[in-house]
Amino acid sequence: MSKVKIIHAAVDVFSENGYHRASMDEIALRANVAKGTLYYHFPGKAQLFKTLVVQGFQEVIDKIRADLQADLTLEEQIRRIVRHNLDLFLESSGLAHIVFNELSNGIDQEVLEELKKLRIDYIHFLAEVLEEGKQEGVLRDVNCQLAAAGIVGMLDSAANYFMSNTHELSRDHMERFFYTIITSGLFMTAGE
Amino acid sequence: MSKVKIIHAAVDVFSENGYHRASMDEIALRANVAKGTLYYHFPGKAQLFKTLVVQGFQEVIDKIRADLQADLTLEEQIRRIVRHNLDLFLESSGLAHIVFNELSNGIDQEVLEELKKLRIDYIHFLAEVLEEGKQEGVLRDVNCQLAAAGIVGMLDSAANYFMSNTHELSRDHMERFFYTIITSGLFMTAGE
Amino acid sequence: MSKVKIIHAAVDVFSENGYHRASMDEIALRANVAKGTLYYHFPGKAQLFKTLVVQGFQEVIDKIRADLQADLTLEEQIRRIVRHNLDLFLESSGLAHIVFNELSNGIDQEVLEELKKLRIDYIHFLAEVLEEGKQEGVLRDVNCQLAAAGIVGMLDSAANYFMSNTHELSRDHMERFFYTIITSGLFMTAGE
Amino acid sequence: MSKVKIIHAAVDVFSENGYHRASMDEIALRANVAKGTLYYHFPGKAQLFKTLVVQGFQEVIDKIRADLQADLTLEEQIRRIVRHNLDLFLESSGLAHIVFNELSNGIDQEVLEELKKLRIDYIHFLAEVLEEGKQEGVLRDVNCQLAAAGIVGMLDSAANYFMSNTHELSRDHMERFFYTIITSGLFMTAGE
DNA sequence: AATGAATGAGATTTCATTCAT
DNA sequence: GATGAATGAAATCTCATTCAT
Numbered sequence: 185m186s187k188v189k190i191i192h193a194a195v196d197v198f199s200e201n202g203y204h205r206a207s208m209d210e211i212a213l214r215a216n217v218a219k220g221t222l223y224y225h226f227p228g229k230a231q232l233f234k235t236l237v238v239q240g241f242q243e244v245i246d247k248i249r250a251d252l253q254a255d256l257t258l259e260e261q262i263r264r265i266v267r268h269n270l271d272l273f274l275e276s277s278g279l280a281h282i283v284f285n286e287l288s289n290g291i292d293q294e295v296l297e298e299l300k301k302l303r304i305d306y307i308h309f310l311a312e313v314l315e316e317g318k319q320e321g322v323l324r325d326v327n328c329q330l331a332a333a334g335i336v337g338m339l340d341s342a343a344n345y346f347m348s349n350t351h352e353l354s355r356d357h358m359e360r361f362f363y364t365i366i367t368s369g370l371f372m373t374a375g376e
Numbered sequence: 377m378s379k380v381k382i383i384h385a386a387v388d389v390f391s392e393n394g395y396h397r398a399s400m401d402e403i404a405l406r407a408n409v410a411k412g413t414l415y416y417h418f419p420g421k422a423q424l425f426k427t428l429v430v431q432g433f434q435e436v437i438d439k440i441r442a443d444l445q446a447d448l449t450l451e452e453q454i455r456r457i458v459r460h461n462l463d464l465f466l467e468s469s470g471l472a473h474i475v476f477n478e479l480s481n482g483i484d485q486e487v488l489e490e491l492k493k494l495r496i497d498y499i500h501f502l503a504e505v506l507e508e509g510k511q512e513g514v515l516r517d518v519n520c521q522l523a524a525a526g527i528v529g530m531l532d533s534a535a536n537y538f539m540s541n542t543h544e545l546s547r548d549h550m551e552r553f554f555y556t557i558i559t560s561g562l563f564m565t566a567g568e
Numbered sequence: 569m570s571k572v573k574i575i576h577a578a579v580d581v582f583s584e585n586g587y588h589r590a591s592m593d594e595i596a597l598r599a600n601v602a603k604g605t606l607y608y609h610f611p612g613k614a615q616l617f618k619t620l621v622v623q624g625f626q627e628v629i630d631k632i633r634a635d636l637q638a639d640l641t642l643e644e645q646i647r648r649i650v651r652h653n654l655d656l657f658l659e660s661s662g663l664a665h666i667v668f669n670e671l672s673n674g675i676d677q678e679v680l681e682e683l684k685k686l687r688i689d690y691i692h693f694l695a696e697v698l699e700e701g702k703q704e705g706v707l708r709d710v711n712c713q714l715a716a717a718g719i720v721g722m723l724d725s726a727a728n729y730f731m732s733n734t735h736e737l738s739r740d741h742m743e744r745f746f747y748t749i750i751t752s753g754l755f756m757t758a759g760e
Numbered sequence: 761m762s763k764v765k766i767i768h769a770a771v772d773v774f775s776e777n778g779y780h781r782a783s784m785d786e787i788a789l790r791a792n793v794a795k796g797t798l799y800y801h802f803p804g805k806a807q808l809f810k811t812l813v814v815q816g817f818q819e820v821i822d823k824i825r826a827d828l829q830a831d832l833t834l835e836e837q838i839r840r841i842v843r844h845n846l847d848l849f850l851e852s853s854g855l856a857h858i859v860f861n862e863l864s865n866g867i868d869q870e871v872l873e874e875l876k877k878l879r880i881d882y883i884h885f886l887a888e889v890l891e892e893g894k895q896e897g898v899l900r901d902v903n904c905q906l907a908a909a910g911i912v913g914m915l916d917s918a919a920n921y922f923m924s925n926t927h928e929l930s931r932d933h934m935e936r937f938f939y940t941i942i943t944s945g946l947f948m949t950a951g952e
Numbered sequence: 953a954a955t956g957a958a959t960g961a962g963a964t965t966t967c968a969t970t971c972a973t
Numbered sequence: 974g975a976t977g978a979a980t981g982a983a984a985t986c987t988c989a990t991t992c993a994t
Contacts, residue, residue, distance in 0.1 A: 186979070202478065204396040208964065218980045223965065225978090284533070285477035290397040300540075307537065327545070330534050330553060337533020338526040341476070345499065345525035348492075353519070361522060368560060378954075400989060410955040412992085417953095421989065570975075588780040589866040592968060602976040604971085609974090613968065668917070669861035670778065684924075691921065711929070714937060717921035718914040725860070725913020726906055729883065732876075737903070745906060752944060762958070784985065794959045799986065801957090 187225045189215040195236055199278020202286050203233060230292035237299060241279055244272050245306055258317040259367065265310060266362045269336065270355065273343035284340055307332045335366060379417045381407040387428055391470020394478055395425060422484035429491060433471055436464050437498055450509040451559065457502060458554045461528065462547065465535035476532055499524045527558060571609045573599040578620055583662020586670055587617060614676035621683060625663055628656055629690055642701040643751065649694060650746045653720065654739065657727035668724055691716045719750060763801045765791040771812055775854020778862055779809060806868035813859055813875060820848050821882055834893040835943065841886060842938045845912065846931065849919035860916055883908045911942060 193215035197206045208229055212219045226232040248268040252261050272280045283303055287296060310332035317323040339362060346353060385407035389398045400421055404411040418424040440460040444453050464472045479491055502524035509515040531554060538545060577599035581590045592613055596603040610616040632652040636645050656664045667687055671680065694716035701707040723746060730737060769791035773782045784805055788795045802808040824844040828837050848856045863875055886908035893899040915938060922929060 202396070204394070207962080209962080219965090220967085220980050220982090221978080223967095224980090229964070281477070285473070286394065290393065304541070324556070326553065326557070330538065330545070330550070331557065333537035334530040334534040334554070334557065337536075338530035340533070341529020342522055342526040344529075346522065353522070358522070361518065362526070364516070365518070365523065365526065399987080401987090411990090412955050412957090413953080415990070416955085585866065586780070586862070588778070591966080593966090603969090604976050604978095605974080607969070608976085665861070669857070708940070710937065710941070714918055714922065714929070714934070715941065718918040718938070718941065721917020721920075722910040722914035725916070726910040728913075729909035730906065733880070737906070742906070745902065746910070748900070749902070749907065749910065783983080785983080795986090796959050796961090796988080797957080799988095800959085805985070 186215070186217050186221050189217060190222060190225060190232075191236060191239070194232055195240065195276075195279060198233060198236065198282065199276075203282055204290060228292070230295040233291075234295045234298060237279060237283055237302065240276060241272070241283060242302065244268070244276065245302075245309075249309065252313060258313075258320070258322050261313055261317075262367055263359070263363050265313065265335070266339065266366065267359055269339045270343060270358060270362075273340050274347065274355075277343065277347060281340060281344060284336065307336060310335065338362070338365075378407070378409050378413050381409060382414060382417060382424070383428060383431070386424055387432060387468075387471060390425060390428065390474065391468075395474055395483065420484070422487040425483075426487045426490060429471060429475055429494065433464075433468060433475060434494065436460070436468065437494075437501075441501065444505060450505075450512070450514050453505055453509075454559060455551070455555050457505065457527070458531065458551055458558065461531040462535060462550060462554075465532050466539065466547075469535065469539060473532060473536060476528060499528060502527065530554070530557075570599070570601050570605050573601060574606060574609060574616070575620060575623070578616055579624060579660075579663060582617060582620065582666065583660075587666055587675065612676070614679040617675070618679045618682060621663060621667055621686065625656075625660060625667060626686065628652070628660065629686075629693075633693060636697060642697075642704070642706050645697055645701075646751060647743070647747050649697065649719070650723065650750065651743055653723040654727060654742060654746075657724050658731065658739075661727065661731060665724060665728060668720065691720060694719065722746070722749075762791070762793050762797050765793060766798060766801060766808070767812060767815070770808055771816065771852075771855060774809060774812065774858065775852075779858055780866060804868070806871040809867075810871045810874060813855060813878065816852060817848070817855055817859060818878065820844070820852065821878075821885075825885065828889060834889075834896070834898050837889055837893075838943055839935070839939050841889065841911070842915065842942065843935055845915040846919060846934060846938075849916050850923065850931075853919065853923060857916060857920060860912065883912060886911065914938070914941075 190211065193213075194206075194211045197211045197214060200206075201210075206229075208219060208222055211232075212222055215221075222232065226235060248265065251264055251268065256264070283299060287299055287303070291299075307329060311328040314323060314326075314328040314331055318325065318328065342358075342362070346358075382403065385405075386398075386403045389403045389406060392398075393402075398421075400411060400414055403424075404414055407413075414424065418427060440457065443456055443460065448456070475491060475495055479488065479495070483491075499521060503520040506515060506518075506520040506523055510517065510520065534550075534554070538550075574595065577597075578590075578595045581595045581598060584590075585594075590613075592603060592606055595616075596606055599606075606616065610619060632649070635648055635652065640648070667683060671683055671687070675683075691713060695712040698707060698710075698712040698715055702709065702712065726742075726746070730742075766787065770782075770787045773787045773790060776782075777786075782805075784795060784798055787808075788798055791797075798808065802811060824841070827840055827844065832840070859875060859879055863872060863879070867875075883905060887904040890899060890902075890904040890907055894901065894904065918934075918938070922934075
């Protein structure tokens with residue numbers, strides 16, 4: 185069906201070019217549909233983009249949310265946050281990067297706000313996980329939102345850097361690496 | 377002189393809108409020169425942008441480089457890296473963010489490569505600092521490039537998050553915060 | 569039945585937006601039918617519009633025609649012409665205005681000719697009524713078609729002006745007003 | 761110069777097709793300039809149209825205003841109103857017709873309001889001339905705005921009818937004709 | 953050194969119409 | 974009878990770039 189083809193093509197085109205460089209012509213071309221068909225299924229470029237993010241990216245977020253709701257130790261929770269975030273940035277790389285980094289002006293105001301909210305919500309959610317750990321005394325007394333924003337940026341940047349420089353590190357290795365970086369900074373340790 | 381006015385205006389416009397949304401019209405308007413004047417001084421949009429980055433951003437990088445060349449402890453070096461990076465992301469926020477995050481296709485290929493190289497060089501430079509620490513046995517056995525990319529992303533993301541959400545934290549506080557996060561993760565500590 | 573719903577909706581949409589701004593989408597939406605249904609019942613936009621005019625507007629014209637065929641004094645005939653025209657322009661305001669004023673190019677040539685003919689026929693019909701009065705010596709020796717076109721334009725313009733400026737004059741008042749304007753100009757009077 | 765060529769071409773295209781059917785492509789083609797040139801000189805279609813009307817039509821209105829300010833008898837004033845209006849509708853036929861009849865929705869709101877105001881102002885101005893005559897007791901006790909709107913509509917409609925039906929009446933004849941129609945209706949005459 | 957009028961390729965969007973079901 | 978997904982031509986508008994002065 186056209187709508188599905190359009191969404192697939194749009195994910196590719198937005199991912200490869202960023203929001204502003206992506207053109208509706210290119211999306212239609214890749215989806216193998218007429219330009220008008222895009223506007224039959226979506227009101228416009230901004231809403232098409234929003235749909236991608238809310239239908240693709242949001243799902244990932246919900247998956248993380250679900251995965252973390254269980255009664256896990258903080259260690260395990262952080263381990264999973266790292267894992268899911270790497271999923272997000274390595275697999276939906278383009279889109280996630282746009283949402284976390286390229287949301288500037290020039291997008292339909294209403295859509296822009298919604299996407300910014302998505303990003304903030306996500307960071308707040310991670311911050312809450314950390315906050316809990318703080319209450320329990322496992323974590324340093326840090327500003328959890330700042331820490332959450334930092335973690336997301338770190339994972340995105342690193343994933344991006346390694347992807348665009350085509351280095352190959354095993355997924356496992358990266359997960360353990362960032363887990364160590366993060367926890368050994370956040371957890372109280374004897375030496376401090 | 378026109379050239380100076382143009383560069384100042386261009387920094388503002390690129391910072392506020394990102395590379396693609398920034399328009400030569402707007403830059404000329406803000407610089408109070410005619411549009412043709414832009415093309416008298418610069419071959420095109422991409423080269424104008426490159427000039428900004430190489431003349432503005434590069435200087436900052438060089439300053440960091442110089443500041444770190446001295447014979448300092450690793451602790452002090454990291455402290456300064458954090459400080460300079462926060463400078464970069466809080467003061468030249470727009471431009472630095474573009475260089476680290478928005479460099480997609482659609483920019484003149486030659487210029488793009490040059491800017492990407494700038495980014496990579498910077499990360500490699502930071503990685504070298506870390507590498508040294510590793511040799512000295514002060515640092516864990518980590519992939520230094522991955523760590524460097526992560527650090528830059530963390531600082532950018534956090535700076536960005538807090539700027540756009542208009543929270544106000546003292547600069548000092550942020551510096552100490554990230555220093556702790558980073559070092560206590562990277563340094564060997566007794567508890568591990 | 570769909571056809572009836574379409575005609576009702578089309579009258580509204582054309583009246584509100586004029587021929588070119590009216591869209592088939594809007595008509596289908598308001599008629600609560602699928603867009604394809606419009607094309608099942610009518611060959612296209614122009615023919616749909618023609619149908620409205622010929623089925624709605626024409627009826628009004630025929631009513632006037634019938635009302636005037638009776639053996640009335642010229643005074644009474646003009647009084648009725650004024651009344652019916654005000655009906656037309658105040659009640660079917662939108663459509664009548666389009667037919668009398670907005671028929672430009674860009675409508676299917678064949679349909680356009682037919683609608684122009686409708687307008688001309690109507691003016692000719694009024695002209696004939698006046699012509700009769702001229703023969704009887706009650707009327708000045710005027711060009712009756714010019715006069716008829718002028719009368720229609722006067723009534724349309726006045727109706728339109730007062731509707732869009734939301735002044736409120738009683739219908740009766742307007743009728744008498746225009747009757748006086750017209751007759752006292754057309755009838756021979758002692759003072760001339 | 762381009763701007764002049766554009767205005768000339770635009771007058772033609774708008775006149776021939778009405779506002780909505782007129783296309784910027786067509787205007788550029790006829791002006792022998794590139795499409796972009798239109799947008800260099802005018803912000804958009806609506807403003808281009810407004811410029812035409814305010815620079816062309818408005819001048820005519822001012823000319824009438826000036827011509828009537830002199831100390832003339834009401835008879836002479838009305839004679840001149842008729843003459844100038846016929847000028848307007850026969851010479852700037854297309855544009856004037858659009859302003860008086862085709863101003864519907866779908867034009868930039870701000871521009872639309874300005875043009876509607878132009879039309880209303882003109883009618884109010886004519887109404888004032890009539891009002892004066894009423895004060896002097898030369899005119900019947902009529903609603904002067906209604907009368908003014910009617911007169912304009914009558915002249916427009918008649919001019920239009922005769923132009924599109926390519927009848928040929930001398931200008932002089934038409935002037936005298938409408939003068940008689942109007943005055944003999946508006947002036948008190950012995951027989952009433 | 954500087955200008956600004958002019959360009960034209962390309963972007964988003966609209967909409968009457970077609971057609972398989 | 975009726976549907977609605979799909980189309981593609983055409984519309985408005987943007988903007989980096991060129992060039993004569």
